[in-house]
Amino acid sequence: MELTPKPRRYRGVAVMALAAAWLAALVAVRATPSAPSGAVPSSTSVPVVASTSVGTPPRRLTAKTRLVRHFEYVLPDGEIDVYDIDRGHRRVQRILLPQARGIRGAVASVRTGILYVSYGGDGGGNGNGSMLAYDLVRERVLWQRSYGAGIDSMAVTPDGRTIYMPEGEQSRTPDWFVIRAVTGEPTGVITAGAGPHNTVVGLDGAYVYLGGRNDPYLSVVSTSANAVVKKIGPLRGGVRPFTVNGTQTLVFTTATGFLGFQASSIESGRVLFTVDLRDLGFPYDPKTFVPSTPSHGISLSPDEKQVYVMDAANSIIHVFDVSGLPSSAPVHLADVKLTHPLVGSESPCLYDCLRDGWLQHSRDGRYVYVGDSGDVISTKTRTVTAFVPALRNSRKSLEIDWRRGHPVATTSRYGLGYVRARR
Numbered sequence: 001m002e003l004t005p006k007p008r009r010y011r012g013v014a015v016m017a018l019a020a021a022w023l024a025a026l027v028a029v030r031a032t033p034s035a036p037s038g039a040v041p042s043s044t045s046v047p048v049v050a051s052t053s054v055g056t057p058p059r060r061l062t063a064k065t066r067l068v069r070h071f072e073y074v075l076p077d078g079e080i081d082v083y084d085i086d087r088g089h090r091r092v093q094r095i096l097l098p099q100a101r102g103i104r105g106a107v108a109s110v111r112t113g114i115l116y117v118s119y120g121g122d123g124g125g126n127g128n129g130s131m132l133a134y135d136l137v138r139e140r141v142l143w144q145r146s147y148g149a150g151i152d153s154m155a156v157t158p159d160g161r162t163i164y165m166p167e168g169e170q171s172r173t174p175d176w177f178v179i180r181a182v183t184g185e186p187t188g189v190i191t192a193g194a195g196p197h198n199t200v201v202g203l204d205g206a207y208v209y210l211g212g213r214n215d216p217y218l219s220v221v222s223t224s225a226n227a228v229v230k231k232i233g234p235l236r237g238g239v240r241p242f243t244v245n246g247t248q249t250l251v252f253t254t255a256t257g258f259l260g261f262q263a264s265s266i267e268s269g270r271v272l273f274t275v276d277l278r279d280l281g282f283p284y285d286p287k288t289f290v291p292s293t294p295s296h297g298i299s300l301s302p303d304e305k306q307v308y309v310m311d312a313a314n315s316i317i318h319v320f321d322v323s324g325l326p327s328s329a330p331v332h333l334a335d336v337k338l339t340h341p342l343v344g345s346e347s348p349c350l351y352d353c354l355r356d357g358w359l360q361h362s363r364d365g366r367y368v369y370v371g372d373s374g375d376v377i378s379t380k381t382r383t384v385t386a387f388v389p390a391l392r393n394s395r396k397s398l399e400i401d402w403r404r405g406h407p408v409a410t411t412s413r414y415g416l417g418y419v420r421a422r423r
Contacts (some may be wrong), residue, residue, distance in 0.1 A: 037173035040186050042148035048141045051134065055093035058082065059137055063405040070362065072369065074390040074397045075106050075117065077348045080134075081390035085362060085399070089376060089386045099144065100132065102350035104168070105153035105199075106396050108410040109160030109181070113137045115400075116156065116163060116181070122197075123150025123171025126351055131165070131184055136400070136407055145184035149177065153396075153413060155199040155208060156181060157223060164221075166196030169213040176210055178226055188226050192219035198241060200414050202248045209251065211239035218242065218251060220266065232269045235262055240293045241310075241358065243300045245417035250325055252307055254295040259284040261298055261309050263325055273329045277311060277318060280332060284313045290354060297359035297395075299368060299415025301379065306333070308368050308377075308415070312357045315341035317370065319382060339384045340373045346393040358395035361415040368415075371395030 058071050061084070070085040071092070078100055082093040097117065105118040115134045121127030129151030133142040150168025157163075163179040165186075176196050178188035193212020200209045201223070210219040210228075217233035237255035244251050244266070253262050260276045277295070278284055284294050289312075297310030305323045307330065315338045320330040345353040358371030367385075368377040374392035378385040391397060401409040 037175055038189060038191055040189050041167070041177055043184065043186055044146050045184075046130070046144045046146050048144055049097075049099040051095050051097050051139070051141050053093055053095040053139065055082070055091070057093050057139055058400070058402040059139070059405045061092065062402040066403065068401050068403045068408060070364070070399060070401050072362070072388065072397060072399050073106070073108075073115070074388060074394055075103050076346070076390050076394040077101055077103055077350060080115075083388055085367070089388055091390075095134075095139075097132070097134075097141070099130075102126075102129070103394075103396055104129065104151055105413070106398055107154055107156045107163070107412055108136070108398060108400055108407065109156050110400075110407045110410050111158070111160035112181070113407055114142065114160070114181070116154070118151040118154055118165065120146070121150050121170075122152050122168030122352070123173075124168070126150065126168070126170050129168065131179075133184065137405070143184055147177075147186070149173075149175070152196060153198050155201040155412060157201055158203070158205040162223065164190075164199050164201065164208050164210070166199055166210070169195045169197040171196060174212060174215070190221055190226055190228065192221065192228055193217060193239060195238060198239070198414075200242065200244055200412065200416065202244060203246050203416070203418065203420065204248075207248060209242070209244055211242055211253070213238045213240065213256065215239060218253060218264075230266070230269055232264050232266060233271070235264070235271065236274065241296055241298050241414070243298055243307075243414050243416055245300060245304050246419040247422050249422070252298055252300060252322075254293060254298050254310070256292050257286055259294040259311060259313060261295060261307070263322065263330060265326055272326050275309075275320065275330055277309075282311060282314055282316070282318075289313045291356045293356060296356040297371065299359040299361045300417045301361055301415075302363060302365040302418040304417035304419045306379075308359050308361070310357045310359055312342040312355070315343075315373075317359065317368065317377060334382045336377055336382050336384065338370060338373050338375050340375050340387065340392060342372055346372065349393070356395065358397075358413070359415055360397055360399075360411065360413060363399050363401065363409060363411050363418075369397055371397060
């Protein structure tokens with residue numbers, strides 16, 4: 001069943017209000033000067049814009065069941081679309097967030113039952129950004145806060161207390177700011193890689209990994225000291241999407257202008273293997289391929305046996321066996337041709353609209369979600385098995401699992417490994 005808000009929401013004054021929200025968002029992200037490097041950015045609590053929704057929320061769908069049910073949350077600009085993974089990826093709820101234009105990141109905490117959404121400018125010419133906190137159980141926005149800095153793809157600690165927010169890939173400062181999750185207020189700053197962009201917190205919460213788009217090193221930060229304790233690299237180009245295994249011994253990274261990926265040792269800080277997909281016969285010409293990164297997506301299977309790697313230049317997802325690491329190189333297993341190619345632009349979209357792509361495994365490893373395509377890959381058959389329409393126009397998604405009306409587990413945007421014991 002297709003879920004759409006009542007038509008009256010989009011008629012007359014509502015249309016003007018929606019247009020005004022888009023214009024205000026575009027003006028707001030360019031209006032305020034950013035904080036200098038190393039300084040904790042200013043922040044302002046702003047009036048909450050209420051969310052509206054249609055459909056049946058997971059809270060109600062799971063209120064009377066002891067079984068865990070799995071839902072994929074997809075965030076195109078201005079909304080959240082919730083899909084029932086266990087029932088054919090049917091959309092069950094649509095949540096409208098008219099203030100959330102230019103969504104850059106999303107992360108959830110099951111400890112607090114809150115979904116955080118970063119939106120607005122990612123620094124530089126795109127201006128500063130904001131974040132909101134959405135209560136998954138009570139289904140309402142708790143707070144909104146604007147920052148005197150850009151925002152990007154953040155991460156939250158397992159206890160739900162701290163958020164690490166990059167100042168944005170277009171930012172002139174190489175900083176991530178530390179945020180008190182309960183209020184959204186910045187409390188500290190960490191200087192790491194240039195073009196602060198992607199962020200991963202390890203499963204145990206002891207370390208956070210900071211990837212700067214314009215930096216050849218991945219920074220490892222102690223969450224107890226909020227200080228850089230190690231750098232991994234040098235890597236190919238700038239650090240783009242990456243993933244970490246459960247014991248935090250291995251990291252898999254992609255790079256600007258590179259078709260392929262690298263596997264590195266977190267312990268030694270050195271690159272172990274570089275996989276160039278051109279060596280396997282897959283073409284890539286940066287002169288004709290417009291996006292900056294052809295492999296803008298990488299996901300490690302939860303059991304850590306395989307890596308799925310984006311090839312947007314050819315609209316293919318490549319599968320590698322990485323079970324032999326660190327001693328043996330990744331082994332090429334399969335190639336999955338996308339049904340919906342990575343061409344064109346997301347719509348609606350405030351900026352950074354090209355379909356770069358993204359990859360994220362489901363928590364149980366059954367599926368891989370392809371951002372900016374909408375295709376859902378079965379890892380059993382290595383074929384496209386479903387289509388999620390909202391994911392055609394977004395590369396921001398994560399899984400949240402529910403039982404008895406409450407969230408009990410979540411992934412991040414990043415397809416991490418979940419093996420906690422060393423082999």
